[in-house]
Amino acid sequence: MKVQRGKPVKPPIANQEPDRAQGSRLSAILNAAERAFGEHGYAGASMRTIAEGAGVAQALVHYHYATKDKLYEAVFERRSAAINQYRGRLLDALFAGKRTATVEDVLTIAFTPLSEIFHDEDADNLALYVQLVASVSLGSDERSRHIRETYYDPIAERFIDALHTVVPGIAREQAVWAYLFSAGARQQAHAINGRAMRLGAKDRTKASTAHYSDLVRFAAAGVRELARAGQQTGKPPSKSGGRAAKSSTSRAKTPLNGAT
Template identity: 30%
Template structure:
């Protein structure tokens, strides 16, 4: 092998190693932030969990806040796109009459179930982290608004068409209640496990969304207009 080829191969190996270690740091941070919150974990603990030196974590991300931001932003675009794709699909399928409230709510929620049921545990950690952020007076407005408001407005617009007599105030309050139910589901606190004596489980994502979708749709109908589609 020529010297230049050897050097290029070595550089490629270094790049792969660095990317792999960077991803390991993100994965470890995602799991720990989801479990303990921002204040409950140190950068050194994250580095230890990732199997890297803390200096490497500092090199890639700087301070813990920058790492937290990187973790939260990493999967947001993919999650948003999957939900937007689901909305566009049902809008295309119901082009004449427009999608029903149930179909819109399902497009908003069902992609979350599918990500929670994947083999990648990182998605469950990420969605639990969303619950943590969404429930925080400090993080909620700053981070949720930045990454998710545009998507939410797309769904509000679709619901506005399905509920033409609804006031914007009612639509936003209904979304507020949807967000609360979703946050508790994403958090997987096991509260329902204890309350139901094991009859229901917070890890049963299909059951959670199967119940949440008609429940939320009925709430929108009741508050925003019983005669809507």
């Protein structure tokens, strides 16, 4: 009598874990990677030190992320997904409301403190993430360009659209520069290098957001001045190439993407 054999049963893989445990391990790996990349840069961080920081075997890090490049990108993907969805919802609500939106409204959303998005998370890790974003936002290498275009340019375009809508007379090109100048000011406000204190500013905790109101006022004044100066040149404000913020808020949000 011929015995019909079933499909061979694969032995369990050591790093196949219950969903909750696996999610916890992935968070630990990404947190450790964020710290390592933030403190030592891409070149200075290693998969071995990241595994040690996460308290897992290096083989598990390679199992989930394969290469350092993939792990580096995953750090940005995780944070940008939450940040851009949060800020996107605020933009939707702003332009769906009856009150006329202002440049201060748009900048307040753009400058939303990460502590409001990631409640009860380590302030040091969030500060290191901001440092990583500053690095890729200015980087000219292919890795930085890919991360910037994939995870940050989509939400940047939404804020540019919003500025183009709420600032009377501003040209699309001016709105682009207004956003980039404002993003640069935000990065200085987030910096954890202690430079402001060395130059004479009062010390503040990493979790402090008291300076954000000053940041909004500073950037809003600069945006309005760009528009005023542009009008004085006699060039008519160009609406071509811009997408109205009201219509942009109805666009589908970029999946797992977005600010920088």
